[in-house]
Structure formats: C-alpha cells, structure tokens
Amino acid sequence: MHTIIVTAAIIHKEDKILIAQRKKNVDHGLKWEFPGGKLNFGEDPRVGLQREIKEELDMEIEVKDIFEVVSQLYGERHILLLCYTCRYLGQKPAARDCQDFRWVTPAEMNHYDFTAADVPVVKKLQNFLKEACL
Numbered sequence: 001m002h003t004i005i006v007t008a009a010i011i012h013k014e015d016k017i018l019i020a021q022r023k024k025n026v027d028h029g030l031k032w033e034f035p036g037g038k039l040n041f042g043e044d045p046r047v048g049l050q051r052e053i054k055e056e057l058d059m060e061i062e063v064k065d066i067f068e069v070v071s072q073l074y075g076e077r078h079i080l081l082l083c084y085t086c087r088y089l090g091q092k093p094a095a096r097d098c099q100d101f102r103w104v105t106p107a108e109m110n111h112y113d114f115t116a117a118d119v120p121v122v123k124k125l126q127n128f129l130k131e132a133c134l
C-alpha cells in the first residue's frame, strides 16, 4: 500500500472556475473534479499538473500557488491531492481525456456531484468568495 500523489488545477476566468467530469469507465466515473491527475515518479508537481491539463483539456496554464492539500482514503487507496491556483492563459479547453467540462461559480458547484476529496476544496472556495464579498 502506498500514497498516490494527485495534482489538481483551480483555473479561474473572471468569477468562474473550470471543473471537469471524469469519464464513465474509470474510478469515480462521472464524478466532477478539478482537472489534473497522478504525479509521475520524480516529477515536479507544477510540471506534472501542466502535463495533465495538456493531456486532459489540451490547454496550457500557468501554475501559481498551493490552495489546499487534501488527504483522502478511498478504501485501500490513499490519495494526497495537491490543489493549485492556476492562471488561465486564454485557450479554449477541449474534452480530450474527460467526459465534459464547465466553467462554474463556487456557488454553482453545489449542483455538481464532486469526488469526496474535493468537498473541502469546494467549501474553501465558497468561503473565500463569502469573505471577499463582506
């Protein structure tokens, strides 16, 4: 048993964030998530995240700061999810290795069925927005 390190991108365009739906026949099939994927052995997390976004959405991004780290047990699997804020560079995403994608506000995320690991990330994004509006 070992820990799988996964990177995920919080890519924002104005007040919206890009979320992706997992393909049907993979683990957590059809759940929504922040796009990204598993880190290769020895890979720098920011470089790995750029690689995953290119593979999944055919898009370039600039990876900025760590936003949240989530430790999640899925049965026998332990995932350490590194979520980074990312700068959108203007390219249109394409659903290369995902079922679908959407640009949504943090409030709209309540209407999507996210993976368990993403629930605290969604909450943190929503709280950020609330504080910014005060």
Ligand SMILES: Nc1nc2c([nH]c(=O)n2[C@H]2C[C@H](O)[C@@H](COP(=O)(O)OP(=O)(O)OP(=O)(O)O)O2)c(=O)[nH]1
Binding pocket: 006, 007, 008, 026, 027, 028, 032, 033, 034, 035, 036, 037, 038, 039, 052, 072, 079, 081, 115, 116, 117, 118
């Ligand atoms: N990318 C991503 N994965 C997440 C999130 N939340 C979450 O629980 N996961 C889990 C789902 C998977 O078990 C794992 C990521 O694996 P993956 O299958 O998407 O990674 P990958 O694209 O590198 O896959 P592959 O090369 O093995 O096909 O992390 C999230 O927000 N983004």
